[in-house]
Amino acid sequence: MLFVLFLAAAIWGLGHLMGAPVRQRLIMLAGLYAAVLLVHLALPEGAPLRAATGGSVESWLVLGGAVLLVGGYTAGLRQLRRRAAGKGTRTSEPERPAGSFSPSELERYARHIMLREIGGTGQRKLRDARVLVIGAGGLGSPVLLYLAAAGVGTIGVIDADTVDNSNLQRQVIHTDDRIGMPKVFSAQAAMEALNPHIQVRPYHRRLEPEIAEALFADYDLILDGTDNFDTRYLANRSAVATAKPLIAAAITQWEGQISLYDPARGGPCFECVFPERPAPELVPSCAEAGVVAPLPGILGSMMATEAIKALTGAGEGLRGRLMIHDALYAEARVIAVRPRPECPVCAGVRPAGAG
Numbered sequence: 001m002l003f004v005l006f007l008a009a010a011i012w013g014l015g016h017l018m019g020a021p022v023r024q025r026l027i028m029l030a031g032l033y034a035a036v037l038l039v040h041l042a043l044p045e046g047a048p049l050r051a052a053t054g055g056s057v058e059s060w061l062v063l064g065g066a067v068l069l070v071g072g073y074t075a076g077l078r079q080l081r082r083r084a085a086g087k088g089t090r091t092s093e094p095e096r097p098a099g100s101f102s103p104s105e106l107e108r109y110a111r112h113i114m115l116r117e118i119g120g121t122g123q124r125k126l127r128d129a130r131v132l133v134i135g136a137g138g139l140g141s142p143v144l145l146y147l148a149a150a151g152v153g154t155i156g157v158i159d160a161d162t163v164d165n166s167n168l169q170r171q172v173i174h175t176d177d178r179i180g181m182p183k184v185f186s187a188q189a190a191m192e193a194l195n196p197h198i199q200v201r202p203y204h205r206r207l208e209p210e211i212a213e214a215l216f217a218d219y220d221l222i223l224d225g226t227d228n229f230d231t232r233y234l235a236n237r238s239a240v241a242t243a244k245p246l247i248a249a250a251i252t253q254w255e256g257q258i259s260l261y262d263p264a265r266g267g268p269c270f271e272c273v274f275p276e277r278p279a280p281e282l283v284p285s286c287a288e289a290g291v292v293a294p295l296p297g298i299l300g301s302m303m304a305t306e307a308i309k310a311l312t313g314a315g316e317g318l319r320g321r322l323m324i325h326d327a328l329y330a331e332a333r334v335i336a337v338r339p340r341p342e343c344p345v346c347a348g349v350r351p352a353g354a355g
Contacts (some may be wrong), residue, residue: 062151101127105197108189109151122312123151127197129311130157132219132237134207136183138286139225139249141173142300143307143325147199148191150308153189156219158203159183170293207231212238221310223303224248227286236261236270241344246270247306247318249299253289254328256299259337261320263346267319268339272346295327 069262093120094283101109101123112118112126147155161183178186191200198343203215208227213240215240216222223244224235232248239246240263241340247256248270263269302323309315318334325332341347 012316016126049204057184066098075134076147093304102197105151106198108195112150116313117314118308118312122314125312126308127153128259129221130154130156130219131223131307131311132158132216132222133225134231135159135225135227136187137161137171137225137227137295138186138211138251139171139300139303140183142297143193143223143225143303144187144191145173145302146304147307148195148200150304151195152198152307152311154199154201154219154286156201156203156215158205158207158215159187160204166287170291170296172297177298207234209234211237213241215308216244218300219244221307222246223307225300227302232270233277238346240264240349245310245319247303247310251291251295251299252286254292254295255324255326256295257322257324258299258302258306258318259322260310262319263339263349264351266279266339266351268337269343272340272343273322273337274339292327296325298325 021293087254099195101120106113111125113120115122118126119281131154133143133147133155136144136157136276140157140159144155144157159182161180163171163178163186165179165181168176168179174181174183175190175191178189182204184204187240188200188202191198205211207215212234222235222239222244224232226232226235227246227250232250235248236246239261243264245262246266247258247260247262248267251258259273261270261273263272271326299315302325306318309317318336321334322337323332323334339346
């Protein structure tokens, strides 16, 4: 018996040195054990080989049974430990098939999914959408926060400014401890803290003609919350050139306006409605004329709402309509706006029969 045990130890040791898997070494030991049993069963009692391997088959059967019991107990114990470890290390976000929502996302977006105009299909469209927001100031602040909260999957934000103390009266995405930080990075921090399921792309620079069209081409929808006509006209031209719908709003003092400019789908472009920039004294900036703190929140929230509608197909959007909101007298009115046949920006890109 000692010879067989020595041979088994040699097989196990050599297999380990040669890098043989444990399973292969166990198979070799099982083969040795079967050979020993065969010797004892096939050869007559007193044969030299039987004597060399222990003399009695009963001892080998007892040894084999003991090994099976110990092996089965060890394997069962290992399986229980593996299950216990799996339960202890399971995260709150298990792996999910592509295209589905995690349990956390389903809970987060439940109020959207309950809306028949959005539902699961619309929420999936939001998650797959790419939206670019120009400006991370008064209008951009609520737009960015609500797009992030709504689950828009990829949100780009372009702005060259840094957070200033005077911004904090109305630009609610920024905080006092981020004064001096580029607005796009301040906005990114707030958005990612609000919703870790989205991707934020910050561009700390001005929107310039050299980059505008290439940048717009990577997004499904453009939102313009800037406060100067040079950028508004540039955003409009670039949106028209790339056939992207543009939601633009403007505010001053107590009043704001918003519309969806989309000549590729039959609506006017921004320049159809505002072919000439007004005199500076007629549209003073917020720094020159002031603005009531909640007004950017009202118009910015409207922009986010129109973006969600445009992306999901819910309701009726503001294509071909200009909404004017007067916060001082609590009035809102909507006027029809139409493409101008002679518009130098969009006349050549409208669908047949538009304008």
